[in-house]
């Protein structure tokens with residue numbers, strides 16, 4: 798009986814993981830579209846209904862495009878999603894991000910009451926190419942009063958390829974390094 802319960806639990810876990818991978822792959826392709834534009838970015842975010850999986854909003858980083866240092870993909874996606882719902886709470890929703898959210902984005906995800914945050918590449922992966930603030934998203938979630946499950950890395954290699962794409966590498970050379 799115990800073995801059966803464990804098998805069901807692990808099968809359930811496996812299907813959750815593959816669903817996460819499916820959505821991360823979709824987000825990867827959405828984010829990769831920026832690589833052919835004047836402002837390539839490796840950062841994209843997608844918010845879906847946790848229970849139904851219905852997509853609510855997605856966006857990419859627009860710091861350069863909008864001259865706004867807070868225009869990270871995760872912050873923009875939460876902002877647009879809340880505006881669409883006409884509600885400041887995203888309880889019942891899950892956010893996917895091609896990269897582990899920085900402390901600003903993770904704090905914003907907590908304030909937004911997101912159920913889950915699933916990321917692709919890690920902060921350390923991103924730091925090989927651009928500046929980062931070295932506090933893990935899981936660490937920020939642990940210190941918060943709000944409950945949010947942080948999971949990742951998911952499809953890490955694929956998400957890392959956004960950073961190593963030649964067009965992205967060329968763009969990184971124009972990014973501020975201090």
Ligand SMILES: [Zn+2]
Pocket residue numbers: 869870871898899900901902903
């Ligand atoms: Zn951020």
